Amino acid sequence: MRLSLSLLALGLTSVALPALAEEVNIYSHRQPELIQPLLDAFTAETGITTNVAFVDKGMAERLVAEGARSPADLILTVDIARLKQIVDAGVTQAVVDPVLEANIPATLRDTDNHWFGLTTRARIVYASKDRVQAGEVTTYEDLADPKWKGRICIRSGTNDYNIALLGAMIVHHGEDYAKTWAEAIKANLAKKPNGGDRDQIKAIAAGECDIALGNTYYMGQMLSDPETKPTAEMVRIDFPVFQDGGSHLNISGVAMTKAAPNKEAALKLMEWLASDEAQRIYAEKNHEFPVKDGVARSALVQGWGDFTPDTVSLSDVAAARPAALKIMEEIDFDN
Template sequence: MRLSLAALALVSTALPALAEEVNVYSHRQPELIQPLIDAFTAETGITVNVAFVDKGMVERLQAEGDRSPADLVLTVDIARLLQVVEAGVTQPVQSDVLEANIPAEYRDPADQWFGLTARARIIYASKDRVQPGEVTTYEDLASDKWKGRICTRSGTHDYNVALTSAVLAHHDAAYTEAWLQGVKANLARKPDGGDRDQVKAIWAGECDIAVGNTYYMGQMLADAEQKAWAESVNVVFPTFEAGGTHMNISGIAMTKSAPNKDAALKLMEWLTSDAAQKIYAETNHEFPVKPGVERSALVASWGEFTPDALPLADVAAKRAEALKLIETVDFDN
C-alpha cells in the first residue's frame, strides 16, 4: 500500500529525531574529562559516550576496522597520538576553528592530530636540600653533582621517552646516549612508580630532585595525604641549553571510521574554545593551548617560563630512536 505525501509527512513528524552522539576512546582518566563532557552536552545537546581504554587502543581500532564505533581518540601524550596516527586508523581534519585556536607547534602539519592542553616536564626540587638556581637545564641532570640525588619513573614511560626524544632533537644520538648514562649514574634508586611517587621520595629524603609533569603538583595539593609531599618541593622549569622548557600535550584525533563525523568535529572544535580551555585549566591544572586563555591561579603561582619552540611533531619523530637509546643504556636497571 502506498502512502500519500501528506501521510508520509505525518509519519515522519511522529517519529522522534535521532539524537546526535559522539563515541570517544580515551587514554585519559574519566574523572579528568567528565566536566568537559558535561559542559559540551549541556551546550549542544550532543551525547558523548566515553570508553576508557588504558592499553591496546591501537590494536582495538585495527581489529574493529571500518566497523569501529569510535569517532575520536583522546590521548595523554604526543607519543601515543603518533602511535595511533602511524597505525593508519585516523583521518585528517580540516577546520578553520582548530587552525585558529591551536598554535602550529601543537598540531600535526598533516592535520591528523591536535593538542588540547599542554604540560611542562619539570624538576621537583627539595626545598631543604636544593638551592635556588642549582638546577637550570635538562642537560645538567647528567652532571656529577647530582650523583645519588635523582629519582624518576621508568625511562621507557611515554613521558620520559618524549623528554629523551627532545634531548635527541636538540643534540644528537651520541650526546643523548651519554646524557642517559649520566642521568642513570645519578639515580638514587631504581626507576619506579609514577611522578607523584618521586615527590613522595623527595619528601622522605630518598632523593633531592625528580622529573615530573606540572599538573601532578595540583593533584597532590588537592589530596590530603599527598599535600605534604607537594609542599616539600619547589617547581623548577628547566630549559634546554639552546631552547626552552620541554612541553607535552594531551590531544585528539578523528578515527578513520568515525560514524558520527559531524558531531565529532563539533566536539573537537568545542574542546579548543575559551569555555573548554578554562575548564581544563581550572580542573586539571594544565596549560591551555589556545592563546589568551589564562592558566589557573595555582599554576600561574609557579612562575613564568619559556616553552621550547621545537615543534612537537619534530620531537615525536625521534621517539623510536630515543626508545632504542634508553634500552641500549639499560636505563631502568
C-alpha cells in the same frame, strides 16, 4: 541496536537515550577523572552524550583490527608520539575546520590536520625545598652532573613522558650525547625507577631523593587536594631548559577516527574542546596549560612564574621516539 551492542561489548559507558539522540564515542588514554568534567560540561551545553572507553595500551592496534566497524569517533590521548603512532597506523582522518584553525596554534596541530593539541604541559624538575637551593638546576643537561649521584628519582625510563624528553634531547644534541646523558642520569639515581610522577613528589618529601623529573600538572593536582597538599608543599617546581632551547613541552590531543560513525557530533566536541570554556576547565581542574590564546592558566600555575617553552618541533620529537626507546633499552635504564 547493532551499535549499542557493540558499545556494550567494548565496555563503553553508555546512557539510555532516545533513538535519534546525538552521541560521541571516545577511545581515551587519559584517566577518566581528568576528562569527565569536560565531557559533562559539553553534554550539559549541547545535549550530546559522550561514551568513553579507557584504552591504556594498544589503541592503534585496536583501531586497525576494528577497521570500518569501529564504534570510536574520537581519540583522546597524551604525548605527541602516541598521536603520531595512531595517525601513522592509518586509522584517522583529516579534519579541516576553521574553528580549530583559529583556536589552536599551527605549531600544536598536524600539518595534514589529523591531530590537534588541546593542552600543553612542561616536563620539569621537582626539587626538595630544604635540600636543593633555587637555581641549582638550570638545564636538563645539569642532571648528568655527578653532584646528583644518589639524589634523583624518576619513573620508568620507557614511560612516554621520559621517552619524549629523551627524544627532545636527541633533537637538540644528537643520539650519542643523548645516550651519554641517559647513562649519567641512571648513575645518579637514588633508587630503581618506579611509580608515577606523583610518587616522585612523595619520594622527595620522604627524603628518598632530592630531585625528580615530572610533569607540571601532577604537582598542581596534588597541591589542589587537601590530602596530598602537605606533601606537595615540601617540594618546589623548577623549570630547566635545554642549553640551546627552552623547557620541554608535550601535549594532550585529539584525532578523529577514519570510521567515525558520528562525525558531525564528534566535530562539535572537537570544536568545543578548543573553546574558551573547555580550555578554562582544563586549566582550572587539571592545571594544564591552555593552547587557546587569551585563556589564562590557573592561579596556582601562574604562581610558579613564567618560563621559556622549547621551540623544537613536536613532530621531530615524535620522530626521535624509536631512537630514544632504543637507548633506554640498550642501557637497561630501569635496572
